[in-house]
Amino acid sequence: MNPAAAEVLRVMGAHRSIRKFASTPVPDEHVRIAVAAAQRAATSSWIQAYALLQVEDPTTRRQLVPLVGDQPQVAEAGAFFVVLGDTRRHRLLAERAGAPYANNLEVFLLAVIDASLFAQNLALAFEAQGYGICYIGGLRNELAAVDRLLALPYGVYPLYGLTVGVPAEDPLPRPRLPVEGVWFKDRYPTDAELLAEVAKHDVEARAHYAGRGLVNRDWSGATWRKFRAPMRPDIARYYAEKGASFE
Numbered sequence: 001m002n003p004a005a006a007e008v009l010r011v012m013g014a015h016r017s018i019r020k021f022a023s024t025p026v027p028d029e030h031v032r033i034a035v036a037a038a039q040r041a042a043t044s045s046w047i048q049a050y051a052l053l054q055v056e057d058p059t060t061r062r063q064l065v066p067l068v069g070d071q072p073q074v075a076e077a078g079a080f081f082v083v084l085g086d087t088r089r090h091r092l093l094a095e096r097a098g099a100p101y102a103n104n105l106e107v108f109l110l111a112v113i114d115a116s117l118f119a120q121n122l123a124l125a126f127e128a129q130g131y132g133i134c135y136i137g138g139l140r141n142e143l144a145a146v147d148r149l150l151a152l153p154y155g156v157y158p159l160y161g162l163t164v165g166v167p168a169e170d171p172l173p174r175p176r177l178p179v180e181g182v183w184f185k186d187r188y189p190t191d192a193e194l195l196a197e198v199a200k201h202d203v204e205a206r207a208h209y210a211g212r213g214l215v216n217r218d219w220s221g222a223t224w225r226k227f228r229a230p231m232r233p234d235i236a237r238y239y240a241e242k243g244a245s246f247e
Helices: 003-013 028-038 056-070 088-097 105-129 143-150 192-209 219-225 234-242
Strands: 050-056 079-087 134-136 156-165
Touching: 003 105, 028 050, 028 079, 028 088, 050 105, 056 143, 079 105, 105 134, 105 156, 143 156, 143 234
Parallel strands: none
Antiparallel strands: 050 079, 079 156, 134 156
């Protein structure tokens, strides 16, 4: 393996979610490098249906903390961003051309997928520069309040946050499912085969939890408990009000 490939794989394999950060700001130069690298992500038909909002105002960042599940790193990290699915540009171009804008579920999915590919490139680019990151899915806890605070226009969809900064902790990486648990050939596995791979993952997960002082925990239990009740049931209505169609 050539050294460049080995270094990329090393950075990818070293990922951990960092939730405690030094107060050191992330310079604009480093942000620009990361954003430019993130823009090289694949984008469906070159539509580039994403945007990145950096929230710099300290008051706004403090106000976001209770809206995202009381995660203090949103205010404390060197930088905080909101990843946006962005259809605003496309709507304006259609309006300027006097053309219809055919809005449907596929249009919303394109924005979500484009933004997520962009975001993962962005995270990797920050990590390659030595920063830690953590995605903030809690941004969707109170979307309407987040929307009002950030004054987002119609056709722009906040999807999740991203904290970035100099790590102030050194957590162990969480194990992942075995490769065979997610990589299949020619057919999807039987339920028994699928659960066999999950059982292997639970062995690693129990050891990971034990290392953190948590006993009798595994991935299976944490996962089925997460889906016992509907999560964020109001987000469909919010996104529809912002211009998304689910037809």
